[in-house]
Amino acid sequence: MATRSARTRPARTSRPRRRSTPAPDVGSATPAYDAVLLLGFGGPEGQDDVIPFLRNVTRGRGIPESRLEAVATHYRARGGISPVNEQNRALKSALESELAGRGIDLPVYWGNRNWVPYLGDAVAEAAAAGHTRLLALTTSAYSSYSSCRQYREDLAQAAAHTALAGRVTLDAVRPYFDHPGFVTPFIDGLRTALAALAGRNVATGDTHILFTTHSIPSADAAASGPRDVGWGPGGAYVAQHRAVAEVIMAALPETGRPDWSLAYQSRSGPAGMPWLEPDVNDAITGLAAAGGTAVVVVPLGFISDHMEVIWDLDTEAAATAAARGLAFLRVPTPGLHPAFVAGLVDLLLERIPTGATPVRAALTSLGPWRDVCSPGCCEKAAAHRPV
Structure with a gap:
């Protein structure tokens, strides 16, 4: 445990080496997105929300109520309020400021997978305001079923469940683990x-x-x-x-x-x-x-x-x-660190035509990650798929 990882040793530099490539052509084949969607996990906003929220999170997984009650104590110790909601409100505001500061006129909507504001409601709100081409920023940076593919499934389900399939475009930025x-x-x-x-x-x-x-x-x-x-x-x-x-x-x-x-x-x-x-x-x-x-x-x-x-x-x-x-x-998480907020907007600009050539930045040899998942990518293991 106390030895250095046996995988590839880091380069002998004092600063990370930035890798970047031009983004794919963002001409007529790429929709001109007219809004941003901050896509989160969600969390309870009070004591009465805790168990219903946890049931949403674990639905179909056979988690006993006793386990939900044990996890609930973590939230109840903080008044039943998850900090993630206020953090996402603050991140939404920071994104709006960063976009405005760059002269980009795009509204930012916020929707969650597991609690209000639900994703479907956010999509319906955007559509009612005339915004039908949404580009999502997920609040997860890595590739796996729960941290990537499931969010993309959420987007498809949101369109279907709000009767907006075919009327709205819902895409997501690439995994940004090494941005x-x-x-x-x-x-x-x-x-x-x-x-x-x-x-x-x-x-x-x-x-x-x-x-x-x-x-x-x-x-x-x-x-x-x-x-x-x-x-x-x-x-x-x-x-x-x-x-x-x-x-x-x-x-x-x-x-x-x-x-x-x-x-x-x-x-x-x-x-x-x-x-x-x-x-x-x-x-x-x-x-x-x-x-x-x-x-x-x-x-x-x-x-x-x-x-x-x-x-x-x-x-x-x-x-x-x-x-x-x-x-x-x-160590703190990125939160509202200026580099993180600016980086999220950079990820949006990889996909939104602005007249400038976008750059896809990455700090590891694994990136920059692809925008569109290949077939079979991050599938839920069949043996553990919810029933």
């Missing part, structure tokens, strides 16, 4: 965290960097990404996270660069179903047993400090580290 706008905030946050530990006389070389992301079923991970690429264990989902972690680590000075590893959090499936491991708490326990001094957690899989970050990391993982005598710091 500079998404990666830069993590680099900034990690540098700040290491400096803070140094101020507490904790040497950088004595610190382990633990990158975390949402665990998913191992079968879904294996099915993630295009089928014509040999991704290795964990499919594109794991490969993308490791590639981005390498870029972030390469941005640190090579001398005394810490060891790092990838761990997973927020597992929610049946006990008998294999999910990606190790769990973040098990990883922290292993670091302590190996004589570790400090751990910096980088929530690489998330764009904002929502409940799974606040509870699973700031509460549970921090408690695990404290119980085992490890210094613990958690």
Whole structure:
């Protein structure tokens, strides 16, 4: 656990190397989108919303009510309110300001998969205002069924369920796991965290960097990404996270660069179903047993400090580290970092003709990712498809 990842070592540079390619032709074949859709996961807004929200999230997965009640305590401790809704309101406002600042006249709508405002209502609202060509920004950066393909299925279902199929165009930007706008905030946050530990006389070389992301079923991970690429264990989902972690680590000075590893959090499936491991708490326990001094957690899989970050990391993982005598710091998610907001608008401009040649930026050799998914990409593993 305390050794550097055995995959490709990061380039010996102090700054990530930006890769960019011209975007595909955005001429007449590309619709002139007339609105932006911020597509989120959703979260409860009060105590009465908690269980209905969790039922929405887990519908068809056979999760017992007792498990929902256990998870509900995380929300109830905060008045039943998920921070993700306010974060998305703030992100919507920031996107509107960034678009206006660039002279781009596009309204921004916001809809969720699992709670109000629901995606279908947002699409209907846009259509009622005369906006029928919407380009979606999903609040998830990586490729897997739940983090990419399911959102695209949501878009198709929204059109069908609102009787707008054939009248509205609903597309999504590409997965942006290695876009500079998404990666830069993590680099900034990690540098700040290491400096803070140094101020507490904790040497950088004595610190382990633990990158975390949402665990998913191992079968879904294996099915993630295009089928014509040999991704290795964990499919594109794991490969993308490791590639981005390498870029972030390469941005640190090579001398005394810490060891790092990838761990997973927020597992929610049946006990008998294999999910990606190790769990973040098990990883922290292993670091302590190996004589570790400090751990910096980088929530690489998330764009904002929502409940799974606040509870699973700031509460549970921090408690695990404290119980085992490890210094613990958690790096912020991108949130409203200016680079992230600007990067999201850059992603929109890859697809929206403006007269300028758009650029598709990427920091790893895996990107820039394709706009349109290939057949079979990120399919839900048949054995675990909801019934």
